[in-house]
Each structure stands twice: as C-alpha cells, then as structure tokens.
Amino acid sequence: MIQAAEHSRMKWQIENQHLRVRIDEDELARLLRGEVVEARTRFAGAFVVHGELRLDSGDAPTLSGQADAWSIALPEAAVRAHAARLPSRDGLRYTLSGKHHEQALELLFDVDVRDSVGRRRAPASGS
Incomplete structure (x- = not known):
C-alpha cells in the first residue's frame, strides 16, 4: 500500500473550511473496485x-x-452515479457538520475532468 500512496495522483486542496479531493480515472477505477486510494x-x-x-x-x-492521518468514506451509490456522468466539471458536494456551525467542513469530491475527457470521449471518426 505504501507504494501505491507514493504514486498517487490524488490531490487535496484545503482552504479555510473547504476541502477539495480530486482523483484521476485510474484512482476512480480503483475506488469502484472497492480499493482504498491513498x-x-x-x-x-x-x-x-x-x-x-x-x-x-x-x-x-x-x-x-x-x-x-485522514480517512474519508464516500457514499458508493453517489460516486457510481457521478462516474456514470463523466466527464463533468461538477463534483459531489457535501457539508460535514461539527459541534458548532463554524466547524462545518465543505467537502467537494471530483474526478479530473481533463483526464476524463481524454479517456471517455471517443475520437471523432475521420471521413
């Protein structure tokens, strides 16, 4: 597992009470197979x-x-539905509540749209 973590392309972007987690298509495939992405x-x-x-x-x-050392568990049904809509610039958005209102964390999960476009869109056929 350590080796997988070393080569991960997962990105964490943190700003105030906002956390964005972005993965690529390979990592999405691993998640959908039930694997943990690190x-x-x-x-x-x-x-x-x-x-x-x-x-x-x-x-x-x-x-x-x-x-x-963080662990985020995402709802499988929502991630599978999101994967079916790719490529998309829209991700999954959630608010994780804390003990107090100011502790709430906005979570955005998305799949790198450039990677999705490159892999999911069929090349135009030449005439």
Whole structure:
C-alpha cells in the first residue's frame, strides 16, 4: 500500500473550511473496485500527512482520523452515479457538520475532468 500512496495522483486542496479531493480515472477505477486510494505528503522531514479515500454503503460521507492521518468514506451509490456522468466539471458536494456551525467542513469530491475527457470521449471518426 505504501507504494501505491507514493504514486498517487490524488490531490487535496484545503482552504479555510473547504476541502477539495480530486482523483484521476485510474484512482476512480480503483475506488469502484472497492480499493482504498491513498496519498502521502512528506513536509521536508518535519512530518508526514497521510490521507485515504474509500467507498461506503452509507448515504453521507464520513471523515475520521487525526491531523496527520485522514480517512474519508464516500457514499458508493453517489460516486457510481457521478462516474456514470463523466466527464463533468461538477463534483459531489457535501457539508460535514461539527459541534458548532463554524466547524462545518465543505467537502467537494471530483474526478479530473481533463483526464476524463481524454479517456471517455471517443475520437471523432475521420471521413
């Protein structure tokens, strides 16, 4: 699993109370097969942050872990429906609530649209 994390193209973008998780088509295929997609970032020897993404049978995403090791479980049915609509610039949006309103986290999950267009659109036939 460590090797898979080393070569992950999953991107985490964090700004205030917004978290965007973007994966490519290969990682989407792995998720849809029931595998866990992992990413690891080493901050110049000071510390390491590890994140994982998986599917779950629930209706809402869950976030667990600690500051340096996260786990996000996405609703499998929603991800499968999203995958059927690709390529798309629209992702799946959720609000994960906290104890207080200001702790709510906006979560956006999407698949790299450039990768999807390149892989899912059939080339135009030449005349």
